[in-house]
């Protein structure tokens with residue numbers, strides 16, 4: 001018997017001579033791992049191995065990595081490779097993972113910005129916000145964007161240069177403060193903020209936070225959870241991909257945002273939150289600069305409708321790279337409302353009686369609402385569900401093939417799982433809903449590089465840095481329009497090869513106005529803003545009254561009543577006819593015309609740029 005095993009093992013190793021000649025440097029555990037690799041079709045990993053004595057440390061390093069990959073995946077590498085082969089074969093055949101289910105258009109909650117219902121929902125959301133925890137999934141590489149840094153460090157807009165992470169933190173803090181104001185017991189709560197990172201993003205995310213004093217959040221409020229990566233695959237046989245710079249290293253990539261559930265579960269945070277009386281967990285992605293426009297109202301919807309799961313959605317253009325929210329009904333009667341990812345929607349439709357696949361209907365949009373992957377889960381039922389599943393989420397593979405033969409990939413792929421697949425295991429009694437909002441208000445992700453964005457079919461969103469920034473100005477302009485400000489209509493311009501609407505460059509800090517009813521109280525009189533204007537409001541109690549802006553206005557007010565009796569306001573006004581900014585606390589009003597700007601504003605601008613944080617200076 002023993003000799004039979006030995007001979008089959010030696011057959012196995014003789015299939016990989018350059019490994020076989022190195023067996024002497026390996027430990028018994030490492031030899032076991034080598035066996036697993038060979039048994040699972042990974043002989044190619046050793047083709048480049050040099051003779052014993054050369055690069056031995058690298059060889060041992062290789063097995064350290066293999067041991068980690070093997071132990072961090074349930075069932076080890078053998079299970080990973082097996083699942084990968086199955087999923088790759090299905091993908092090559094174009095097999096429908098939703099076999100037996102027929103898709104139909106679900107009905108959900110529709111919100112219209114600024115109407116009574118919207119305003120009510122926002123107010124309700126603010127009440128609930130102090131019982132919420134926010135979870136940002138930010139472990140992704142941003143491959144399509146072609147940017148090497150972390151995406152949350154990118155500016156959300158270039159008028160103020162505020163990065164996404166700062167904007168998210170300031171939005172959460174603004175919600176925290178607004179929620180405290182309306183809280184019945186008046187007790188201070190710190191909204192927890194969790195960031196899921198990966199090896200690609202972890203240290204840079206931590207550095208960004210530390211270098212900026214957590215953008216004003218208490219460090220104890222912020223928690224980083226790092227996801228582990230999985231091995232990349234080179235071909236349909238699930239051969240593991242070697243690093244092109246180091247033949248003793250396997251390429252790895254993140255396993256997908258679905259890891260967030262198992263990480264939250266194992267972190268023990270859910271129990272802590274339940275004990276602290278929290279009720280909601282809000283998940284969101286790295287670069288949607290409009291997201292917080294949608295959060296208060298959708299949280300209000302969750303609370304009013306008592307949804308266990310509420311996904312945020314926007315009207316979707318056919319073939320747009322966002323998932324479609326779909327009702328799936330199985331032949332056996334089961335049904336669920338779930339995201340069907342963008343690469344799967346077309347084949348699913350074609351296979352189930354919609355021969356044209358993913359196309360727009362008479363509205364000019366796909367009949368399936370587009371998932372923006374902002375999920376609001378009710379904490380109690382979420383925790384119960386994770387206790388059953390341990391947070392495991394069903395995997396998939398999404399190779400980018402070189403051509404229609406589907407025999408080779410443009411770059412290596414890997415298994416992934418998605419956080420929005422969470423409802424798949426829920427019982428039929430679970431209340432799963434979704435909330436649709438206007439795109440201009442809620443969704444402008446930064447995912448595509450300019451070259452690829454310019455190739456997006458006409459009429460579909462670019463999802464680029466250019467369109468993302470322009471969307472901020474458009475949303476803010478439209479919100480102010482709704483609040484009664486005459487904001488001039490945009491002009492069309494081609495920027496980075498993309499035709500975009502350029503509105504007045506209007507930005508404000510979240511603490512200035514989180515919800516529409518707040519914003520309305522900050523704006524009064526007859527205000528108008530020309531298209532070529534820039535306005536940045538960087539303070540809380542800034543009231544805009546009879547403002548006529550045709551130039552640039554930057555209001556910087558630091559409101560720390562204990563230290564600074566008055567609000568500190570600096571104005572930079574470029575070619576404004578007449579500008580009024582009144583300040584509630586001091587009652588002072590500055591009126592400046594063009595000549596005064598030339599005299600004061602210019603110097604102030606120099607100081608502003610030259611010495612940020614010098615709070616003592618005033619006009």
Ligand SMILES: O=c1ccn([C@@H]2O[C@H](COP(=O)(O)OP(=O)(O)O[C@H]3OC[C@@H](O)[C@H](O)[C@H]3O)[C@@H](O)[C@H]2O)c(=O)[nH]1
Nearest residue numbers: 137138139140254255256257285286322323371372373
């Ligand atoms: O392993 C990962 C991968 C991704 N992520 C994060 O997950 C978020 C989404 O990643 P991507 O931007 O690549 O997502 P995609 O564009 O492919 O699709 C996603 O957003 C649009 C939705 O309609 C899709 O349904 C959703 O899957 C990012 O914040 C990213 O940082 C991780 O945290 N870990």
Ligand SMILES: [Mg+2]
Nearest residue numbers: 140142143144
């Ligand atoms: Mg992606």
